[in-house]
Every structure is written in structure tokens, then in C-alpha cells.
Amino acid sequence: MSTSIEFIYYLLIAIAVGALVGVEREHHKGDDMVIAGIRTFPLVSVLGFLLAYIGLNAEEVAPGVSAQYLQVLSLVGIAIVAALAVGLLYIRFSMGVPGLTTPFALVITYVAGLLVGFGLIIEAVVVAVVVTFLLVSKKRLHAYAELLDDDELIGALEFIAIAFIAYPVTLQLDLQAPYDVFNPGEPLAISNLFLIVVFVSSISFISFLLIRWQGPSRGLRFSGLLGGLVSSEATTISLSNLAKRNKGIIRTAASGILLANATMFARDLAVTIFADMSLATATLVALPLLALSGVGIALGYSMKVEKQADGHELDVRSPFAIVPALKFGIIFLIITAVVYLVNTYLGQEYIYFVALGGMVSSAAVAASVSSYVFLGELGAMEAAQIILLATAISSFTKLAYARYISKDVFNRILPGCLIMGGLSLAFALLLFAL
Numbered sequence: 001m002s003t004s005i006e007f008i009y010y011l012l013i014a015i016a017v018g019a020l021v022g023v024e025r026e027h028h029k030g031d032d033m034v035i036a037g038i039r040t041f042p043l044v045s046v047l048g049f050l051l052a053y054i055g056l057n058a059e060e061v062a063p064g065v066s067a068q069y070l071q072v073l074s075l076v077g078i079a080i081v082a083a084l085a086v087g088l089l090y091i092r093f094s095m096g097v098p099g100l101t102t103p104f105a106l107v108i109t110y111v112a113g114l115l116v117g118f119g120l121i122i123e124a125v126v127v128a129v130v131v132t133f134l135l136v137s138k139k140r141l142h143a144y145a146e147l148l149d150d151d152e153l154i155g156a157l158e159f160i161a162i163a164f165i166a167y168p169v170t171l172q173l174d175l176q177a178p179y180d181v182f183n184p185g186e187p188l189a190i191s192n193l194f195l196i197v198v199f200v201s202s203i204s205f206i207s208f209l210l211i212r213w214q215g216p217s218r219g220l221r222f223s224g225l226l227g228g229l230v231s232s233e234a235t236t237i238s239l240s241n242l243a244k245r246n247k248g249i250i251r252t253a254a255s256g257i258l259l260a261n262a263t264m265f266a267r268d269l270a271v272t273i274f275a276d277m278s279l280a281t282a283t284l285v286a287l288p289l290l291a292l293s294g295v296g297i298a299l300g301y302s303m304k305v306e307k308q309a310d311g312h313e314l315d316v317r318s319p320f321a322i323v324p325a326l327k328f329g330i331i332f333l334i335i336t337a338v339v340y341l342v343n344t345y346l347g348q349e350y351i352y353f354v355a356l357g358g359m360v361s362s363a364a365v366a367a368s369v370s371s372y373v374f375l376g377e378l379g380a381m382e383a384a385q386i387i388l389l390a391t392a393i394s395s396f397t398k399l400a401y402a403r404y405i406s407k408d409v410f411n412r413i414l415p416g417c418l419i420m421g422g423l424s425l426a427f428a429l430l431l432f433a434l
Contacts, residue, residue, distance in 0.1 A: 007053070010049060010053065010116055010117065010119075010121075011046065011049060013116050013121060013124070013125075014042075014045045014046050014048070014049035014113045014116040014117070014124075015042045015045065015046060017045050017109070017112045017113065017116060017124050017125060017127075017128040018041040018042035018043070018044060018045025018046065018109050018112070018113065018128075019038065019041065019042045020128045020129070020132050021041045021105055021109050021128060021131055021132055021135070022038040022039065022040065022041030022042055022109075023038055024132050024135045040106070041105075041106065041109050044081060044084075044106055044109050044110045044113065045109050045110065045112055045113035045116070046113060047077060047080075047081070047110060047113060048074075048077060048081075048109075048110040048111065048112065048113025048114040048115075048116070048117060049113040049114070049116045049117040050113075050117070051073040051074045051076075051077040051114070051117065052074050052113070052114045052115075052116070052117025052118050053117040054073055055073055055074055055117075056117065056118065074114055074117075077110065077114075078107075078110065078111075081106060081107055081110040082107060084106065085103035085104070085106050085107050086103070088102065088103050088106065089103045101135065105131055105135065108127065108131055109128070109131070111127070112124045112127045112128050112131075115127065159201070159325055163194060163197075163198050163325075166194060167191065167194045167195070167198075170184070170189075170190040170191040170193075170194055171184055171191050173190060173191070181340065185375070186375075187336070187339075187340045187372065187375060187377055188333070188336055188337060188340055192371055193329060193332060193333055193336075195274075196271070196274070196275060196332060196367045196371070197325050197328055197329045197332065198325075199271070199274050200271060200328060200363055200367070201324070201325050201328070203229055203267060203270065204229060204230040204231065204324075206229075207226040207227070207229035207230045208226075208230050220239065220242070220249065220252045220253060220255075220256045221252060221255050221256050221259055221300065221301070221305065223235075223256060224239060224253075224255065224256020224257060224258075224259045224260045224300070225256070225259040225260065225262070225263055225297070225300070226263070227239075227256070227260045227263075228259065228260035228261060228262060228263030228264045228266075228267065229263050229264075229266075229267050232260045232261055232263070232264040232362075232394065232398070233360075233361070233394075233397070233398070233401065235256070235257065235260040236257050236260060236261075236398045236401045236402060237401055237405065239253040239254075239256045239257050239260075239409070240253065240257070240401065240402045240405035240406045240409045241405055241406075243406050243408065243409045244405055244406040244409075247408070250406070250408045250409060250412060251303060251304060251305045251412060252305040253406075253409055253412075254303065254409050254412030254413045254416075255300045255301070255303040255305050256300070257398060257402065257409070257413050257417075258296055258299050258300035258303065258413055258416040258417070258420075259296065259297060259300035259301070261296050261394075261395055261398060261416075261417065261420055262292070262293050262294075262295070262296025262297045262299070262300060262420070263293065263296075263297075264362060264363075264391065264394065265289040265290070265292040265293040265296065265391055265420075265424075266289065266290070266293045267363060268289060268362050268363055268366040268387065268390075268391060269282065269285065269286060269289040269290065269293075271363050271366045271367045271370070272285060272289075272366045272367075272370045272387060274367075275366070275367045275368075275370035275371040275374065276370035276371065276373045276374040276380075276383075277374065278373070278374055280373055280374075280380035281369070281370045281373045281380045281383045281384055281387070282370075283380070284380055284381065284384035284431065285384045285387050285388060288388060288424070288427035289387075289388075289391070291423075291427075292391070292420055292423055292424055292427075295419065295420060295423065296416070296420050299416040299419065299420070300416070303412070303416075328361065328363075328364065331357070331360055331361050331364045332361075332364040332367055332368060334357075335354060335357045335361075335364050335365055335368045336368040336371070336372075338353075338354055338357075339351065339354050339368055339369060339372055339378070340377075342354065343372070343377060343378065348378075348379075348382060351378070351382060351386065352382075352385065352386060352389065354368070354369065354386055354390075355386045355387075355389035355390040355393060356390075356393060357390060358389070358390030358391060358392070358393035358394040358397070359393055359394070359397045361394075362387075362390040362391045362393070362394040365386065365387065365390040366387045366390065369382075369383040369386045369387060370383055370387075381431060381434075384431055385428050385431045385432060388424050388425070388427050388428035388431065389424075389425070389428045391421075391424045392421045392422075392424035392425040392428065393421075395417050395420045395421030395424060396417065396418075396421045398413070398417055399413065399414060399417050399418075
């Protein structure tokens with residue numbers, strides 16, 4: 001009885017998994033002729049479930065030699081569904097309906113049914129949800145793709161290819177002394193470097209796409225807010241240059257710089273959590289960094305801006321390419337190497353000089369010291385103090401960038417940057433006092 005109930009339970013899940021994709025295909029038949037929809041996809045999923053279920057219970061269904069034939073039915077099913085997908089593709093093209101999405105979705109739905117048959121329920125549901133999301137997001141994803149020019153798209157593809165090819169290789173490194181510090185699990189592990197660079201670049205790239213998508217319509221303040229997640233330093237320079245060329249947007253540019261500095265604190269917190277998943281460092285810096293981010297946003301949006309500032313775009317380059325990723329990787333590696341050398345040869349009393357790296361990238365400092373905490377090479381308290389010192393230095397450094405480019409922008413952001421930098425320094429001193 002329990003076996004029958006279990007069979008019915010899995011069967012219903014297989015139907016639901018297929019129906020999820022099928023409903024989306026049926027829903028869009030007004031935009032694009034859909035031959036396979038609400039009935040076809042559940043049937044394909046059920047087919048996958050049944051063949052997998054029969055294969056797993058082959059000995060009970062057909063004891064002996066016949067069981068071996070039943071166990072390969074899943075592979076036969078893939079061939080059948082693949083042929084069905086090819087036939088569907090031919091029918092669509094003969095009717096003048098282009099696109100490979102539906103045939104591929106049909107094959108993946110069959111695989112999701114197989115997962116249900118093998119008892120991998122969560123995996124099957126995740127596959128169905130992801131496929132449905134990609135199908136539903138067709139127009140939005142196309143819009144995002146059109147935001148990138150050819151060079152940016154090629155750069156992103158090159159970065160992804162190199163990262164995902166090189167990362168598995170770095171996991172196999174087995175260098176001998178003195179280069180063993182670059183092996184996985186060591187202080188200067190190249191594999192860890194790749195992960196940090198990909199994570200930071202991913203945050204930056206998502207923000208970059210949002211700036212391209214919504215920036216022109218939402219204004220420079222919105223672009224500055226997201227620009228802090230791409231690179232607060234680059235955003236400061238870009239907005240300062242814009243204000244230098246157009247005196248009518250000085251206050252708006254200054255507001256955008258303050259907002260970029262505000263989101264820098266949030267980004268550094270995300271980097272800290274990723275680099276030290278024990279959360280030992282994040283526990284100490286979370287409240288200060290979130291508070292600083294809130295203060296910065298309040299300062300940025302409380303500033304009066306010019307009404308005629310619309311129409312200007314923030315000039316930031318795609319961070320999801322080899323050159324910008326390489327630059328961040330080199331900065332991160334240098335700072336990490338400095339931490340290693342100071343910690344090994346000079347002693348931890350000199351470790352606080354690492355915070356000077358905030359003049360270049362506070363995110364690299366946060367990633368470096370947090371990863372050392374995770375490896376047990378540095379105390380969480382020392383890392384938290386360094387991170388807050390680095391964000392303070394980064395806030396003050398933006399004043400230097402602005403002063404060099406535009407004195408007017410410098411005068412506007414001076415109080416806000418001093419407040420954020422001063423508070424960050426105060427939080428660091430508070431941790432010293434604990």
C-alpha cells in the first residue's frame with residue numbers, strides 16, 4: 001500500500017513539474033505559436049518519471065535478464081524525446097515560427113521527470129523553476145543582452161570561460177615549497193583568488209547592467225547609488241568629470257558620489273561574508289557597515305539637486321571582463337601577500353598598515369583579511385578593525401579624487417565624506433577599545 005501511495009506522490013510531482021513549464025509555454029501562445037503546451041510538457045515529464053521508476057524497480061517488474069533491458073529505458077526515452085524535439089523544431093520552422101527554446105525546454109522537462117523518478121524531488125523542482133524563470137524572462141533577458149555592446153559581451157564571455165576553466169585547474173595545484181602558499185587551503189591560494197574575483201565581479205556586473213538599464217531614466221543619483229557596487233572610486237571620478245564639463249549638475253553629481261560611497265559599505269560587508277563564511281568577521285562589522293551605508297544614503301538623498309540634471313549618463317565600464325577583473329585580482333593578491341608577509345615576518349602589530357589598501361580598493365582589503373580569518377591566520381577582531389579603517393581611508397580618498405578633478409564637487413561632498421569617514425574611523429577605534 002505504501003508503495004502505491006509513494007508512486008502516486010511521485011507521479012503528481014512529475015505532473016506538477018511538467019505543468020509548471022507547460023503553463024508558461026501556453027501562456028505565451030499569443031506572442032508566439034506554441035505547439036507544445038499545458039498537456040505536452042506534463043506528459044513528457046511523466047514519461048521520464050515512469051521510465052526512471054521502472055528502471056529502479058526492474059527486478060520486481062521483470063526478474064532476471066529482462067530487468068537489464070528495463071534499466072536502460074531512460075536512455076531510450078532520451079532518444080525518443082530528442083527525436084520529438086527535432087520533429088517539433090521542424091514543424092515550427094515549416095510554419096515560419098523560429099526559435100529553439102521550446103524543443104530544448106521539452107528535453108529538459110523530460111530530464112526533470114527522470115529526476116523525480118530517481119527520487120531527486122528538490123533537484124527536479126529547482127530545474128523546473130529555473131527553466132520556467134528563463135522562459136518567462138524572455139523579453140527582459142533580451143533587453144539586458146541588448147544593453148551590452150559587442151566588446152562588452154565578448155569580454156564577459158572571455159572572462160566566464162577563463163574563470164570556469166582556470167578555477168578547476170587551481171584546485172589541483174600541488175606546488176612545492178616555497179610556492180606551496182599558492183596551493184588550495186593556503187594563505188595565498190590561487191583558487192581562493194579566483195572565487196573572490198568572480199564574486200566581486202558578479203556583484204559589479206549586475207549593478208552595471210542596472211545602471212545601463214535604468215540609469216538614464218532614473219538619473220545620476222540612482223546611477224551613483226549602484227555605481228558604488230561597481231566601483232565607488234570609478235564612480236567618483238566619472239561623476240566629478242561630468243560635473244566639471246557641465247556646471248549645471250554639480251549638486252547631482254555630488255549626491256551620486258555620496259550614494260556611491262554609501263553602497264561601498266554594503267558591498268564590503270557582502271565581500272566579508274563571502275570571504276569568511278564562518279561569519280566571525282561579519283558579526284563584528286555588520287552593524288557598523290550597515291549603519292554607515294544608511295547614513296550615506298540619507299546624506300546623498302537629502303542633498304538638493306538640479307532639476308536639469310536629467311539626460312546625463314554615468315561613464316562606467318563593464319567589470320565583467322578580463323582586464324578589470326585582472327586589475328582587481330592583482331590588487332587583491334598584492335594586499336593578501338602583504339598581509340601574509342607582515343603576519344609571518346613582522347608580527348600582527350604591523351598588520352594595520354594593510355588598511356592603506358583602502359586608497360585603491362576597500363573591497364580587496366575586506367576580502368583579503370576576511371579570508372585570513374577563515375583560514376585561522378588572523379583574528380576576527382583585527383580583521384574587523386582593518387576593514388573599518390580601510391573604508392574610512394576610502395571615504396577620505398574620494399575627497400582627493402574630487403578635489404583633483406572639480407573643486408566645486410569637492411566642496412559639496414566634503415561634509416558627507418568627512419562624516420562617513422569619521423564614523424567609520426570611530427567604529428574602528430571603538431573596536432580597539434573593546
